[in-house]
Amino acid sequence: MVNDLRPILVGKCFEGLSVLSVERRGKFIVIFLAEEKVLVIHLRMTGRLIVAGLEDEAFLYERRRLVFDDVSVRFCDQRRFGRVWLCDLRSYEEETGIWKLGVEPLEADFSTKVFADLMRGRKGTVKKWLLDQTLVAGIGNIYADEACFYAGVRPDREMGSLGEGDLERLYEAVLKALNQGVRNRGTSVKDYADAYGKSGKNQEVLFVYGRGRKGCLACGEVLVKCKVAGRGTVYCGECQE
DNA sequence: CCATCATCCTGCCGGC
């Protein structure tokens, strides 16, 4: 793992290796390089990638630097939870944990049947399983709460108690929450910004996340703030059951 | 096997 403070110097690209392609897998950013190398980045809580000029001074919390011929990308991370790996193509999935990830919810093959088959009858709360990256990859705390609200399902409900109709609504709700987040270019509750420093707008359309003890936007009931699966959780006791 | 907890870090906010 490359995770010290030393800048990564690259020639045309990373250590002289051209970037072949960039993709996302769950919450991982995967950058395929020439000569069978792969650069993998996980932003975790506060990580950011920021495009900057070559001569720009170090950003606040800058931890790593990717230097190209005419531009640089700074990996900044206030809480230092984020990770950067440089791996061999053969072993990058193993090394980073990408191999454990479940289905991609925004791919065409993610159907209501696929979702229901993964979730049906599980022991433990709905929220716990939505957050489990080995079933569906990429659902975080915000989107789990929002999806539960859209589906009318309490996050602390036992997954095994959901009927087929509930599972179908939850599937649609997950898609709606994620697609909305993408469309709004991210949820900037606190730190999130894109590579050009631009904040997302998704925080403006959240129904429950971050609204604990405020009124439900649908029915006016005071939203419940609690802890489910070890994570801060908000739901409406009236709209969700 | 399961759920919960501590941990990695730093900053901020609310309550006292």
Place this chain on the structure above:
DNA sequence: TGCCGGCAGGATGATG
């Protein structure tokens, strides 16, 4: 006003 505990979008390994 100022200090301090608790909490924060994630993930993992330990604990009971």
